[in-house]
Amino acid sequence: MxxxxxxxxxxxxxxxxxxxxxxxxxxxxxxxxxxxxxxxxxxxxxxxxxxxxxxxxxxxxxxxxxxxxxxxxxxxxxxxxxxxxxxxxxxxxxxxxxxxxxxxxxxxxxxxxxxxxxxxxxxxxxxxxxxxxxxxxxxxxxxxxxxxxxxxxxxxxxxxxxxxxxxxxxxxxxxxxxxxxxxxxxxxxxxxxxxxxxxxxxxxxxxxxxxxxxxxxxxxxxxxxxxxxxxxxxxxxxxxxxxxxxxxxEGNRWLDWAAQANAMSARLAEGLVARGIALRHPVEANILFPLWPVGTSARLRAGGAMFYDMPAPAGQEGARLVTSWATTEADVDLFLALI
Amino acid sequence: MxxxxxxxxxxxxxxxxxxxxxxxxxxxxxxxxxxxxxxxxxxxxxxxxxxxxxxxxxxxxxxxxxxxxxxxxxxxxxxxxxxxxxxxxxxxxxxxxxxxxxxxxxxxxxxxxxxxxxxxxxxxxxxxxxxxxxxxxxxxxxxxxxxxxxxxxxxxxxxxxxxxxxxxxxxxxxxxxxxxxxxxxxxxxxxxxxxxxxxxxxxxxxxxxxxxxxxxxxxxxxxxxxxxxxxxxxxxxxxxxxxxxxxxxEGNRWLDWAAQANAMSARLAEGLVARGIALRHPVEANILFPLWPVGTSARLRAGGAMFYDMPAPAGQEGARLVTSWATTEADVDLFLALI
Amino acid sequence: MxxxxxxxxxxxxxxxxxxxxxxxxxxxxxxxxxxxxxxxxxxxxxxxxxxxxxxxxxxxxxxxxxxxxxxxxxxxxxxxxxxxxxxxxxxxxxxxxxxxxxxxxxxxxxxxxxxxxxxxxxxxxxxxxxxxxxxxxxxxxxxxxxxxxxxxxxxxxxxxxxxxxxxxxxxxxxxxxxxxxxxxxxxxxxxxxxxxxxxxxxxxxxxxxxxxxxxxxxxxxxxxxxxxxxxxxxxxxxxxxxxxxxxxxEGNRWLDWAAQANAMSARLAEGLVARGIALRHPVEANILFPLWPVGTSARLRAGGAMFYDMPAPAGQEGARLVTSWATTEADVDLFLALI
Amino acid sequence: MxxxxxxxxxxxxxxxxxxxxxxxxxxxxxxxxxxxxxxxxxxxxxxxxxxxxxxxxxxxxxxxxxxxxxxxxxxxxxxxxxxxxxxxxxxxxxxxxxxxxxxxxxxxxxxxxxxxxxxxxxxxxxxxxxxxxxxxxxxxxxxxxxxxxxxxxxxxxxxxxxxxxxxxxxxxxxxxxxxxxxxxxxxxxxxxxxxxxxxxxxxxxxxxxxxxxxxxxxxxxxxxxxxxxxxxxxxxxxxxxxxxxxxxxEGNRWLDWAAQANAMSARLAEGLVARGIALRHPVEANILFPLWPVGTSARLRAGGAMFYDMPAPAGQEGARLVTSWATTEADVDLFLALI
CATH class of the missing domain: 3.40.640.10 (Type I PLP-dependent aspartate aminotransferase-like (Major domain))
Known part of the structure; x- marks a missing residue:
């Protein structure tokens, strides 16, 4: 992930x-x-x-x-x-x-x-x-x-x-x-x-x-x-x-690759919101900025997830998640399961 | 060529x-x-x-x-x-x-x-x-x-x-x-x-x-x-x-590739000299600067050779020939045969 | 002025x-x-x-x-x-x-x-x-x-x-x-x-x-x-x-010149404040930023005063006044008299 | 000088x-x-x-x-x-x-x-x-x-x-x-x-x-x-x-000043040539490049002349002389007398 x-x-x-x-x-x-x-x-x-x-x-x-x-x-x-x-x-x-x-x-x-x-x-x-x-x-x-x-x-x-x-x-x-x-x-x-x-x-x-x-x-x-x-x-x-x-x-390949990245971010966003996690910005493409409870980042990393930390209000942790042509539904779902 | x-x-x-x-x-x-x-x-x-x-x-x-x-x-x-x-x-x-x-x-x-x-x-x-x-x-x-x-x-x-x-x-x-x-x-x-x-x-x-x-x-x-x-x-x-x-x-690959390029220039140089063609500089690596009679360049190109022209004294034509890891003896010999 | x-x-x-x-x-x-x-x-x-x-x-x-x-x-x-x-x-x-x-x-x-x-x-x-x-x-x-x-x-x-x-x-x-x-x-x-x-x-x-x-x-x-x-x-x-x-x-000349400039700004500031005019910044050296009622700038210029306009809140006009070694008490007092 | x-x-x-x-x-x-x-x-x-x-x-x-x-x-x-x-x-x-x-x-x-x-x-x-x-x-x-x-x-x-x-x-x-x-x-x-x-x-x-x-x-x-x-x-x-x-x-002042400089260089050049001294370049304006016998530069400087040394052929010394609006005939003549 x-x-x-x-x-x-x-x-x-x-x-x-x-x-x-x-x-x-x-x-x-x-x-x-x-x-x-x-x-x-x-x-x-x-x-x-x-x-x-x-x-x-x-x-x-x-x-x-x-x-x-x-x-x-x-x-x-x-x-x-x-x-x-x-x-x-x-x-x-x-x-x-x-x-x-x-x-x-x-x-x-x-x-x-x-x-x-x-x-x-x-x-x-x-x-x-x-x-x-x-x-x-x-x-x-x-x-x-x-x-x-x-x-x-x-x-x-x-x-x-x-x-x-x-x-x-x-x-x-x-x-x-x-x-x-x-x-x-x-x-x-x-x-x-x-x-x-x-x-x-x-x-x-x-x-x-x-x-x-x-x-x-x-x-x-x-x-x-x-x-x-x-x-x-x-x-x-x-x-x-x-x-x-x-x-x-060639053909629509460049858009297909981007569409996969965008779709995986949308799936991530949906799953995060369903779990009560706020997003700092609207998720419109392939980048997300979740704000989750303190301790979440460590737990996710322990489970194998890789991402960057971002500044957050007190009591929360910020992160940046980016998806790409290579991100799979399995990656997303595994990540969501760790939350 | x-x-x-x-x-x-x-x-x-x-x-x-x-x-x-x-x-x-x-x-x-x-x-x-x-x-x-x-x-x-x-x-x-x-x-x-x-x-x-x-x-x-x-x-x-x-x-x-x-x-x-x-x-x-x-x-x-x-x-x-x-x-x-x-x-x-x-x-x-x-x-x-x-x-x-x-x-x-x-x-x-x-x-x-x-x-x-x-x-x-x-x-x-x-x-x-x-x-x-x-x-x-x-x-x-x-x-x-x-x-x-x-x-x-x-x-x-x-x-x-x-x-x-x-x-x-x-x-x-x-x-x-x-x-x-x-x-x-x-x-x-x-x-x-x-x-x-x-x-x-x-x-x-x-x-x-x-x-x-x-x-x-x-x-x-x-x-x-x-x-x-x-x-x-x-x-x-x-x-x-x-x-x-x-x-x-890996291993000596980088030297082997260069050695092939150098060897092909040496072969070219030898063949040119044997045909009475002067070289403007000593041929020590993989570049040659022949001076040949007017008309030679056109004949070589007609035969499929590709190279750059260089300035030359009156009555001669100058060229630059460069060999690489990909140059073969066949390339060289075909070129020499066209001279 | x-x-x-x-x-x-x-x-x-x-x-x-x-x-x-x-x-x-x-x-x-x-x-x-x-x-x-x-x-x-x-x-x-x-x-x-x-x-x-x-x-x-x-x-x-x-x-x-x-x-x-x-x-x-x-x-x-x-x-x-x-x-x-x-x-x-x-x-x-x-x-x-x-x-x-x-x-x-x-x-x-x-x-x-x-x-x-x-x-x-x-x-x-x-x-x-x-x-x-x-x-x-x-x-x-x-x-x-x-x-x-x-x-x-x-x-x-x-x-x-x-x-x-x-x-x-x-x-x-x-x-x-x-x-x-x-x-x-x-x-x-x-x-x-x-x-x-x-x-x-x-x-x-x-x-x-x-x-x-x-x-x-x-x-x-x-x-x-x-x-x-x-x-x-x-x-x-x-x-x-x-x-x-x-x-x-030479001697204290550089400080004397500056002291004259500063003193004239202080005199200007004192006079402005006495006339109920606010100053945007504390006057500590030789520059002042008064805020005065709309119309004041034109009246001052009509009287011969030269200065730059500055942005101001609605209903006011802003100005920048700078004094120098050459500014005299007479300049200041004439200016204040025009307010 | x-x-x-x-x-x-x-x-x-x-x-x-x-x-x-x-x-x-x-x-x-x-x-x-x-x-x-x-x-x-x-x-x-x-x-x-x-x-x-x-x-x-x-x-x-x-x-x-x-x-x-x-x-x-x-x-x-x-x-x-x-x-x-x-x-x-x-x-x-x-x-x-x-x-x-x-x-x-x-x-x-x-x-x-x-x-x-x-x-x-x-x-x-x-x-x-x-x-x-x-x-x-x-x-x-x-x-x-x-x-x-x-x-x-x-x-x-x-x-x-x-x-x-x-x-x-x-x-x-x-x-x-x-x-x-x-x-x-x-x-x-x-x-x-x-x-x-x-x-x-x-x-x-x-x-x-x-x-x-x-x-x-x-x-x-x-x-x-x-x-x-x-x-x-x-x-x-x-x-x-x-x-x-x-x-x-103002008026022709800029040309008058330059004319004085040029004239003094011409006077210097004339005097040098009359003394058998070669000039490296034609003297057309207000700079001269004399070549004189070894020892001359020291003698001139001992007499109060100031100038820059320049490279010279063996057996000679080179110098650069520049005249200006302020150069006088007396300067020139004194210099020439020192040669």
Whole structure:
């Protein structure tokens, strides 16, 4: 029962098979081979964005930081939720790749930026040469609280930003889970809502370490390529990233994997609530934040469960549970039985 | 007949097998799992360096630039050969990761820095607050000209640098080929000669995209870890890099693969010389730079050979041929037959 | 009646005289001439810090950002009050000079960091490789709210930081006003309290554009010199900065000028309170934040007063008034008469 | 007899007078006051460039590095002469402000870039994503060898750059001397020849520490302002920089001062040649590089002369002599008498 993170499991057998299949013969290097082109074509189709450019990198941090650097100048501000991955979990990668932009927090309940907070932050930014200027808005869907933005919520926030001349980045490390959760189309969750650059996650959805950055405006693409190379993120044997991403994007596989993760979180949530356990945030995708009585965590771990502790009010214990493509009903039920 | 680069071939079957084997079950993330620890232990053994720290990244550019950033301050100079990969082929990654260090060229025949050029560059550096200061020396072994530094040559150059307070980086993207070519021990080619940080290549020697950075002084390791994370080069599913590197380091496999590449270059060189074709540099590892009569390149390509053109004197054509673990005697002989 | 800023007035005649006197003959460049050495000696005396190194620059932003860059690595956090000049008014200069450090806000009433907020921020920082690390604490004395830290308050906050391995910077753009206001010795407000680097302001206290950076640990000084040069902040004709600073530091002149500014603010505050006008923050140095009835600002401006508007509760108007060495009792009384 | 540098002398009395005159009353801060506007208007007139934007900074290094950062992206190359001030004497300031651009040397006799060297460097730059890209060309007039570029020479080099899409910076720390030496109009030496940004020197021509950056395309100006602020180079009391620059630009004063410096160098050169002493470079402005017999330098210094040593062929001694607005015929004649 491994609920620490959606990157703790192995990869589905289709990914291994794709690597084996891609291995034959010689290819061009640096993403110029056929598989990389195939991935770009497939993501354009998925996103209904025939002119978008698609670039593969090996980590989500690289995807986010490189995308932001293309949208935000060194003297810009990146507006983001205080719990955003770029704010909390990347050791300053956005500051490094943007050459010193400032991350400004826009709070909001359950991991989602509140429109009023965004409005206030936009108004406060770039009033004179003495302040950092308008740079970029970065949304995260699925959020770090395990909630999602609907297409309408995305469009509202992105629209506010774009009206102020601020381009929009979407950290979609768990984008597949958000698509499944909202039922919205990938296009409605991204460019139709005003998103300029998307970190399209593969790693948390079952790949070994592959993320696609989608740049919707092809005029920005060459800069991205230079930044990627300069950041050491252009792999010479591009086929091995591309093969994995192609395997994930075959048919509805990417959504099926995410649907399994979401379903297992829903099952967990249902079981927890039935046992009287509160959840700190609505469970909308594949992450849960239960609050249970003191002593529960130790008992669960003694029974073989793995998860992270989280802060909690006095008298309770907090935890974070994450499910993935590999989580089974048996895992969930065994965990619930331990409670 | 694919001689464009040692990253054009696929990976040996042992690498695919290792990935499949590593795939089972759940693991810790971010390089804390057992396989990453195994790789560190094995490389310490290979290098006879029991305190060295080992970190995996996905590209040689990342390995080089991160290592240099740990050795050279923003106001430092990186002394390197004018044809060094860090100088010519990384779109300024060393400048990016060091926050603006200056690469200063130290020339020398056949891709090797001449001791006199190094002495002159050291003497000219950091004379006052107005100049960039002493930063790092970066050697490349195998060099970009396909030649190697012996242990003694490495020690001479590294010793000059260290006497001047300058730490030493070794770009070993083709380090296995250098070990095979020189017959020297990995320790003699690195820390015993004065090397502080080594980019230990896996990709050009048969992996999908894995390089190890070896930091010989563990006191520098934490800074490396922070820079790696901040650079987006810490993969969450560390097992997939580690499994490949572990497979390559099993027994003498890493040297066997390099030996095959070197042997095929030697066979090519012998055949070319026998046909009266000059070689621009001594062939010591797995790269050749033939100069042949005008028209030859087109004829070879018509016959199915793939390689890069290089500048050449009037009346000749230049080419670069690279062999790899995957090059066969049949490839070589077919190529030679086309000449 | 010019209360917009303490940099709106001209300079005292002693400063012009000092420039004229310094102008004769030839000198060495780049701060190696006698006057710069004199300034260093005098500031060591003022600060009772015989080993401190002193460097002059032309702006407070340069002083702060260069000092912070010497204390905080690129992956570090700079803890500061949300209204700090480095956070609000330098267009990201600290991020630029540190190569991307992250400013983390520690709130507190009346412009002073609350010890609990600092404790919390320290505890939250640098827990793993995924977060930015402990970098520096930056205090501001006089604060942006016009209040001061006593020596004891400084020592408390700086002590908390140093116990956590965090060096301390003091933005003393109005340091002279803080010395006057607290009655504490310069040493007690700085190194004896745990301050590692001080931006010692000259510009707001009557110079044309001169700040001294005091580095208490001489081992850090060479790095500062390189960063200053590289930042374009090493003036070739050092005598003109030094002459001004020397003039200000002659006898008690620097304190006399600040005392005049503080006294005029006290007189303003007294007059405002007598007229029933509330002050948003205690008036401890040379800045006031009155809240007066709607319509007052326009009437004052019509009468010739100059000042900045500030946010205010409904039904009131907010303003910021700043006094300087040049403010006279007549200015104050005329202003009060307009209310 | 002080020939070490044109920044060793004091400033002309007109500069002190201008400071005293500017000192009265209150002004707006940050270059928004009248004197700064006057300077912009006057430089537009001098340069026949009615739309140019003018920004003052305190050092030549800041002027150069800020201007280059506006022209060259982080992944660009700055083409310059190997002896350029930006390459040799700024401790990597261009790399710092551009966030890591690469300076590529274009050699040429007597401090001037040879057109063939420039053509070769342009052709070699930015061939693929693996290389740094075309960034900027930086010329220096007067060159570090004391020679000048004519308007035609400037136009030839700048034209080559612009044809390749490369914008052009001119380091004019001694621009006044170049105008005097060539007899060309300021416009012909700058924008009419293809220059996009000019560092217009004041310090070496008699000011305390003031340089103007002229941005000929106003669309680039706001970025410059942000970079200047962020670099700590926006002085709050702008009047004191502006007053000096205004004084220098009154009438033909700036050219008169430079003419005096040039004339004194010509007189020195004539006297040296008459005494059989060789000059390493043509003497075209206010710098000379004599080669004299061994022992001469010591004798001159014993007689009170100050200058820098330079490398020289065996049997000779090299020196660098610089004259300024303050150099007198008596200085020159006394020096010559000592030879």
């Amino acid at each position: 491994y609920f620490t993170s959606d990157n703790a499991a192995g990869v589905p057998p289709e990914v291994l098979a794709a690597l084996a299949e891609a291995n034959g013969g010689y290819t061009k290097g640096y993403g110029a081979e056929d598989l990389s082109l195939t991935v770009e074509a497939r993501l354009r189709e998925v996103l209904e964005a025939p002119e978008a450019r698609v670039f593969l990198v090996a980590t989500g941090t690289a995807a986010n930081a490189l995308a932001l650097a293309c949208l935000c100048p060194p003297w810009g501000t990146v507006l983001c939720h205080p719990q955003a991955h770029i704010a909390e979990d990347e050791c300053g990668a956005p500051e490094f790749f943007t050459h010193g932009a400032k991350l400004v927090h826009c709070a909001g309940a359950h991991g989602r930026i509140a429109p009023e907070a965004l409005a206030q932050a936009i108004a406060a930014t770039g009033q004179s040469v003495h302040n950092t200027q308008r740079g970029a808005l970065s949304l995260t869907n699925v959020t770090e609280a395990g909630t999602v933005y609907s297409a309408a919520q995305t469009a509202q926030l992105a629209g506010m930003a774009r009206s102020a001349g601020i381009p929009v980045h979407l950290d979609g490390a768990r984008f597949a889970n958000a698509v499944v959760a909202t039922g919205a189309s990938p296009a409605d969750l991204t460019w139709r809502a005003g998103v300029d650059a998307l970190s399209f996650g593969g790693t948390k959805n079952g790949l070994m370490g592959v993320e696609a950055v989608v740049i919707f405006d092809p005029a920005r693409a060459w800069e991205f390529e230079l930044r990627r190379k300069r950041g050491g993120h252009l792999l010479s044997k591009g086929r091995y990233l591309a093969a994995q991403m192609a395997a994930m994007l | 694919y001689f464009t680069s040692d990253n054009a071939a696929g990976v040996p079957p042992e690498v695919l097998a290792a990935l499949a084997e590593a795939n089972g079950g759940y693991t810790k993330g971010y390089g804390a799992e057992d396989l990453s620890l195994t790789v560190e232990a094995r490389l310490r053994e290979v290098l006879e360096a029991p305190e060295a720290r080992v970190f995996l990244v996905a590209t040689g550019t990342a390995a080089n630039a991160l290592a240099l950033a740990c050795l050279c301050p923003p106001w430092g100079t990186v002394l390197c050969h004018p044809q060094a990969h860090i100088a010519e082929d990384e779109c300024g990654a060393p400048e990016f990761f060091t926050h603006g260090a200056k690469l200063v060229h130290c020339a020398g025949a056949h891709g090797r820095i001449a001791p006199e050029a190094l002495a002159q560059a050291i003497a000219a550096t950091g004379q006052s607050v107005h100049n960039t200061q002493r930063g790092a020396l970066s050697l490349t072994n195998v060099t970009e000209a396909g030649t190697v530094y012996s242990a003694a040559q490495t020690a001479q150059l590294a010793g000059m640098a260290r006497s001047a307070g300058i730490p030493v980086h070794l770009d070993g993207a083709r380090f296995a080929n250098a070990v095979v070519a020189t017959g020297a021990s990995p320790a003699d080619l690195t820390w015993r000669a004065g090397v502080d940080a080594l980019s230990f290549g896996g990709t050009k020697n048969g992996l999908m995209g894995v390089e190890a950075v070896v930091i010989f002084d563990p006191a520098r390791a934490w800074e490396f870890e922070l820079r790696r994370k901040r650079g987006g080069h810490l993969l969450s599913k560390g097992r997939y890099l580690a499994a490949q590197m572990a497979a390559m380091l | 010019y209360f917009t800023s303490d940099n709106a007035a001209g300079v005292p005649p002693e400063v012009l005289a000092a420039l004229a006197e310094a102008n004769g003959g030839y000198t060495k460049g780049y701060g190696a001439e006698d006057l710069s050495l004199t300034v260093e000696a005098r500031l060591r005396e003022v600060l009772e810090a015989p080993e401190a190194r002193v460097f002059l620059v032309a702006t407070g932003t340069a002083a702060n950002a260069l000092a912070l860059a010497c204390l905080c690595p690129p992956w570090g956090t700079v803890l500061c009050h949300p209204q700090a000049h480095i956070a609000e008014d330098e267009c990201g200069a600290p991020e630029f000079f540190t190569h991307g450090a992250k400013l983390v806000h520690c709130a507190g009433a009346h412009g002073r960091i609350a010890p609990e907020a600092l404790a919390q921020a320290i505890a939250a920082t640098g827990q793993s490789v995924h977060n930015t690390q402990r970098g520096a604490l930056s205090l501001t004395n006089v604060t942006e709210a016009g209040t001061v830290y006593s020596a004891a308050q400084t020592a408390q906050l700086a002590g908390m930081a140093r116990s956590a391995g965090i060096p301390v910077h003091l933005d003393g753009a109005r340091f002279a006003n803080a010395v006057v206001a607290t009655g504490a010795s310069p040493a007690d407000l700085t190194w004896r309290a745990g301050v590692d680097a001080l931006s010692f302001g000259g510009t707001k206290n009557g110079l044309m554009g001169v700040e001294a950076v005091v580095i208490f640990d001489p081992a850090r000084a060479w790095e500062f010199e390189l960063r200053r040069k590289r930042g374009g902040h090493l003036l070739s004709k050092g005598r003109y900065l030094a002459a001004q600073m020397a003039a200000m530091l | 002080y020939f070490t540098s044109d920044n060793a002398a004091g400033v002309p009395p007109e500069v002190l007078a201008a400071l005293a005159e500017a000192n009265g009353g209150y002004t707006k801060g940050y270059g928004a006051e009248d004197l700064s506007l006057t300077v912009e208007a006057r430089l537009r007139e001098v340069l026949e460039a009615p739309e140019a934007r003018v920004f003052l900074v305190a050092t030549g290094t800041a002027a150069n590095a800020l201007a280059l950062a506006c022209l060259c992206p982080p992944w660009g190359t700055v083409l310059c002469h190997p002896q350029a001030h930006i390459a040799e004497d700024e401790c990597g300031a261009p790399e710092f402000f551009t966030h890591g651009a690469k300076l590529v040397h274009c050699a040429g006799a007597h401090g001037r870039i040879a057109p063939e060297a420039l053509a070769q460097a342009i052709a070699a730059t930015g061939q693929s994503v693996h290389n740094t890209q075309r960034g900027a060309l930086s010329l220096t007039n007067v060159t570090e060898a004391g020679t000048v570029y004519s308007a035609a020479q400037t136009a030839q080099l700048a034209g080559m750059a612009r044809s390749a899409g490369i914008p052009v910076h001119l380091d004019g720390a001694r621009f006044a001397n170049a105008v005097v030496a060539t007899g060309a109009s300021p416009a012909d030496l700058t924008w009419r020849a293809g220059v996009d940004a000019l560092s217009f020197g004041g310090t070496k021509n008699g000011l305390m520490g003031v340089e103007a950056v002229v941005i000929f395309d106003p669309a680039r100006a706001w970025e410059f302002e942000l970079r200047r602020k962020r670099g700590g180079h926006l002085l709050s009391k702008g009047r004191y920089l502006a007053a000096q620059m205004a004084a220098m630009l």
